[in-house]
Amino acid sequence: MKHLIHRAGAALVSGLLLIGTAAVSQPVAYADDNPYERGPDPTVASIEARRGSFTVADESVSRLEVTGFGGGTIYYPTSTAEGTFGAVAVAPGFTATESSMAWLGPRLASQGFVVFTIDTLTTSDQPASRGDQLLRALDYLTTRSDVSDRIDAGRLAVVGHSMGGGGTLEAAKDDPSLKAAIPLTPWNTDKTWPEVSTPTLVVGAQNDTIASVTTHAEPFYQSLPGSTDKAYLELRGASHFAPNSDNTTIAKYSISWLKRFVDDDLRYDQFLCPAPSTSTTISEYRSTCPY
Ligand code: 9J3
Numbered sequence: 001m002k003h004l005i006h007r008a009g010a011a012l013v014s015g016l017l018l019i020g021t022a023a024v025s026q027p028v029a030y031a032d033d034n035p036y037e038r039g040p041d042p043t044v045a046s047i048e049a050r051r052g053s054f055t056v057a058d059e060s061v062s063r064l065e066v067t068g069f070g071g072g073t074i075y076y077p078t079s080t081a082e083g084t085f086g087a088v089a090v091a092p093g094f095t096a097t098e099s100s101m102a103w104l105g106p107r108l109a110s111q112g113f114v115v116f117t118i119d120t121l122t123t124s125d126q127p128a129s130r131g132d133q134l135l136r137a138l139d140y141l142t143t144r145s146d147v148s149d150r151i152d153a154g155r156l157a158v159v160g161h162s163m164g165g166g167g168t169l170e171a172a173k174d175d176p177s178l179k180a181a182i183p184l185t186p187w188n189t190d191k192t193w194p195e196v197s198t199p200t201l202v203v204g205a206q207n208d209t210i211a212s213v214t215t216h217a218e219p220f221y222q223s224l225p226g227s228t229d230k231a232y233l234e235l236r237g238a239s240h241f242a243p244n245s246d247n248t249t250i251a252k253y254s255i256s257w258l259k260r261f262v263d264d265d266l267r268y269d270q271f272l273c274p275a276p277s278t279s280t281t282i283s284e285y286r287s288t289c290p291y
């Protein structure tokens with residue numbers, strides 16, 4: 001099943017503005033000398049927007065047609081004008097399904113990533129299994145899926161909620177070639193991650209009573225090597241389930257992290273370094289800036 005789910009208003013407006021100016025005849029601009037930059041120069045408004053500049057389509061993948069994970073939904077930019085995109089697999093938490101993370105699919109894809117929100121083999125799979133499943137999903141996405149030719153298989157990332165977030169750390173530990181990991185209110189019995197070299201953004205929720213930041217997100221962040229690019233974002237007043245619905249703070253820093261480390265896009269450094277101040281939405285932020 002394929003259908004268009006989004007047409008970017010911003011793209012439409014800029015297209016109209018281009019008509020009647022000399023700019024319309026200019027070639028597509030590949031900014032600087034980074035071949036992986038995608039989309040226009042970012043602003044605070046563009047990373048906080050509910051949708052980015054890319055029109056997104058989606059395609060469901062039945063669990064019956066894959067092995068090693070439970071199928072899912074692929075969200076991808078329809079444009080091929082700028083070349084291939086980096087890709088991100090997203091895992092849900094204990095007892096949950098991909099629908100619990102569906103909001104993140106089009107929100108990230110519309111910024112210029114192929115995003116695969118997955119189901120796990122069973123909803124009670126533990127973090128180590130979820131990490132394996134994220135890697136199997138990326139393997140399917142880059143080698144056998146209908147969108148494999150839209151993806152740069154050398155630029156892959158993992159995102160996950162709770163046990164799925166614990167799974168992102170497991171995946172990064174097992175596969176150092178991953179370009180970015182984002183554990184969201186992560187849960188794991190393993191509290192130490194000195195093996196991870198992948199740039200990692202740990203997102204904790206201040207009022208999480210299921211995976212408290214003091215026993216999960218904070219020690220996970222602190223145990224990542226000092227030589228690993230890392231950040232800790234704590235969502236003020238938030239619960240364990242903040243990553244299960246549209247959340248602009250999660251989105252803006254996840255977009256910035258993925259752009260910076262999957263696309264090597266230095267235009268996004270401004271949103272990560274210097275570290276954001278505490279605010280009505282951020283109760284704590286730690287980082288290893290500059291990256
Ligand atoms: O994925 C999660 O929400 C993990 C939190 C949890 O309920 O763990 C207890 C076994």
Ligand code: ZN
Nearest residue numbers: 190191192193
């Ligand atoms: Zn450990």
